[in-house]
Amino acid sequence: MTRLDLDFIRAQFPAFEEPSLQNWSFFENAGGSYACTQVIEHLNRYYRQTKLQPYHPFPASERAGQEMDQALSRLASYLNVGEDEIDLGPSTSQNTYVLAQAFRAILQPGDEIIVTNQDHEANSGSWRRLSESGIVIREWQVDPQTGYLDLEVLDQLLGDKTRLVTFPHCSNIIAQVNPVAEITRRAHAVGARVVVDGVSYAGHGFPDVKALEADIYLFSLYKTFGPHQGLMVVRKETREALANQGHFFNADLVHKRLTPAGPDHAQIAASGGIIDYFDAVHTHHFKDQPDAARRGHQIHDLFQAQEKALMAPLLEYIRNRNDVRLLGPDTPTDRAPTISMVVKGGGRAAAEKLAKHGIMAAGGHFYSFRLFEGMNLDPAAGALRVSFVHYTSPDDIEKLIKALDATL
Structure with a gap:
């Protein structure tokens, strides 16, 4: 299987070169991703x-x-x-x-x-x-x-x-x-x-x-x-x-x-x-040039393989903790890399602590108020949510795990 070239990918996003964002790892992608340079241009x-x-x-x-x-x-x-x-x-x-x-x-x-x-x-x-x-x-x-x-x-x-x-x-x-x-x-x-x-x-x-x-x-x-x-x-x-x-x-x-x-x-x-970004990713990673729908399939699979590899160590870390409740599947199979946890003190307080360690994350009910009520959870306390996409690096995941260890 083709492996994603992370250096090539991150070079397509100006945010990774932005001085004000250096030393920060972005884990609120479910709220909005970075824009690729092609869109900005x-x-x-x-x-x-x-x-x-x-x-x-x-x-x-x-x-x-x-x-x-x-x-x-x-x-x-x-x-x-x-x-x-x-x-x-x-x-x-x-x-x-x-x-x-x-x-x-x-x-x-x-x-x-x-x-x-x-x-x-x-x-x-x-x-x-x-x-x-x-x-x-x-x-x-x-x-x-x-x-x-x-x-x-x-x-x-x-x-x-x-x-x-x-x-x-x-x-x-x-x-x-x-x-x-x-x-x-x-x-x-x-x-x-x-x-x-x-x-x-x-x-x-x-x-x-x-x-x-x-x-x-x-x-x-x-x-x-x-x-x-x-x-x-x-x-x-x-x-x-x-x-x-x-x-x-x-x-x-x-x-x-x-x-x-x-x-x-x-x-x-x-x-x-x-x-334009998807086409550049496809040209860089694949030798063939099929129609757009097929290129979309190949990019979809390329992105998801990368994300599942990133999810595995994070989910394993969470499974081994007895002081948080993971919401959703505890393995990468059939899930998106949007990881929500019920933590002591509420989601927003946990996100504020993570920010002191260079982690951009968020806490709340994220407009899924009815879901929290349906699971007998407090929407006001919400959950801590860390979400990522294919441009997230293994170093970001390691940094997040260390920050969770220091703050939870």
């Missing part, structure tokens, strides 16, 4: 050369529109979906809210939506509010001991009135990777659509959305080394069924229907830098 160039309205008939405006279109097209190709199935909006939270309004218009009182209490509130609260329109909300609850979602519990909730099932690809606290394709098949069997929150997954390698069979897949580009935009894939059949949320005269424009606010042109264009 795109953004810089856009603001210098094309900071104006795109798509007008003069060169700078035409170039601005072309950069935006190319970004969407290239992102779609890596996700293995059509360009007309992808949109960028201000954030995943905002995109989910807009989607909920689009579904509100096509649902009837008595129709049912299944939500989970494992989700970040962004993929829960907007759907729950539809109860105000007579929609029945059913909660797929986690096991209170493990925090996992049980497929047999889902089967008991699914029925002929189920119209939508919403769930995370993986929780931003538990981090177990849920079987998206299997959940989707079960939902489709009763005629329901699925909305998958991929925010806590996509930073560890873009998924093949076509293979997952999800109707809607959402994640945040600022957690995948890019600008602060939320990406949503809405498959064509579902998009056509949803009510227009844009201006009435834009109803037939595919990229206007679900983005009622004016887009951030510069950040959309800059998101193409993520694909």
Whole structure:
């Protein structure tokens, strides 16, 4: 198996050369990753050369529109979906809210939506509010001991009135990777659509959305080394069924229907830098040059192999402590490297102690308030969360373990 060249990878991120960040190890990647240099260069160039309205008939405006279109097209190709199935909006939270309004218009009182209490509130609260329109909300609850979602519990909730099932690809606290394709098949069997929150997954390698069979897949580009935009894939059949949320005269424009606010042109264009980075990683590590979807698979596997190797010593260290409670799987298999721990004194206090040792981490409930309640944990105390991605080094992991040893 190809091994990740960490020196090459870290050279793509200016943060690792930033003087103010020296002697710090970054473990809050689940909240937002470092931006790669390709994105920063795109953004810089856009603001210098094309900071104006795109798509007008003069060169700078035409170039601005072309950069935006190319970004969407290239992102779609890596996700293995059509360009007309992808949109960028201000954030995943905002995109989910807009989607909920689009579904509100096509649902009837008595129709049912299944939500989970494992989700970040962004993929829960907007759907729950539809109860105000007579929609029945059913909660797929986690096991209170493990925090996992049980497929047999889902089967008991699914029925002929189920119209939508919403769930995370993986929780931003538990981090177990849920079987998206299997959940989707079960939902489709009763005629329901699925909305998958991929925010806590996509930073560890873009998924093949076509293979997952999800109707809607959402994640945040600022957690995948890019600008602060939320990406949503809405498959064509579902998009056509949803009510227009844009201006009435834009109803037939595919990229206007679900983005009622004016887009951030510069950040959309800059998101193409993520694909520049992925292409550079692929060219450096692989001899072949397959299509974009296949390159995405190879990069996904490359990133995840590195992350699992980094997780192993940290999880072993935590398993050997009797004064912390690890939330989620205790081995690297089928989990993301978002490691949450219940510790004495609360998560934020522990993060403050780690900061004195050069560790950037965070504590809290991280908008998964319902999950903490479902596991009989105190959301106010929250958890200590240390999260990393493929650019994290083994030295960072060793430093974190030493800091945990000194502070817990």
